Amino acid sequence: MAKDGVVYTPATNGTFLNGITRQRVIEPLRGEGVTVVEATLRYADFLAADEIFSSGNFANVVPVIRIDDRQLAPGPFYARARSCIGILRMRSSLRPDGDDLATGIVSHGVSGCRSDRG
Numbered sequence: 001m002a003k004d005g006v007v008y009t010p011a012t013n014g015t016f017l018n019g020i021t022r023q024r025v026i027e028p029l030r031g032e033g034v035t036v037v038e039a040t041l042r043y044a045d046f047l048a049a050d051e052i053f054s055s056g057n058f059a060n061v062v063p064v065i066r067i068d069d070r071q072l073a074p075g076p077f078y079a080r081a082r083s084c085i086g087i088l089r090m091r092s093s094l095r096p097d098g099d100d101l102a103t104g105i106v107s108h109g110v111s112g113c114r115s116d117r118g
Contacts, residue, residue, distance in 0.1 A: 001041070001049040003022040008045065011038040021055045022083070028084040034077070051075030060085045 001008050007029060012018040031038050046052055052064035052072060061081045063074035 001046055001052045001074060003045070003049050007009070007034055007036045007077050008049075009038055010041050013040075014046060019057065020058055021060060024042060025055050025061060025081045025084055029077075029080060032080070034080070051078055052082055053078040054084075055081065 009022070010016070026036050046067055047070070049067075049072075051074070052067065053061055053074070054064060055061045061078065061080045061084075063072070065072050065074070077109065
């Protein structure tokens with residue numbers, strides 16, 4: 001979830017997996033200078049959130065578009081998190097030197113997780 005320009009995620013406490021997809025969202029966002037806080041979150045925190053998204057192995061990153069009667073739109077942090085997953089997926093088909101084995105596209109120097117960077 002995000003509030004006032006800060007992304008909050010539940011602190012790992014044994015109730016969910018601190019998985020690969022979660023880390024593939026947190027680490028690049030932090031790398032771009034986004035403040036990501038791991039904390040104990042309560043339902044009231046989500047009610048007050050500017051945006052909410054979830055990450056996991058099956059759907060990667062998905063926006064939460066409703067909480068109780070409040071409608072939410074996918075926000076900019078969701079878009080950035082989704083971009084992180086897409087770029088990392090693209091990179092998984094690359095050789096260590098950055099060349100795409102499937103298409104022959106050379107993409108040296110790709111950094112960060114925003115799709116508008118090159």
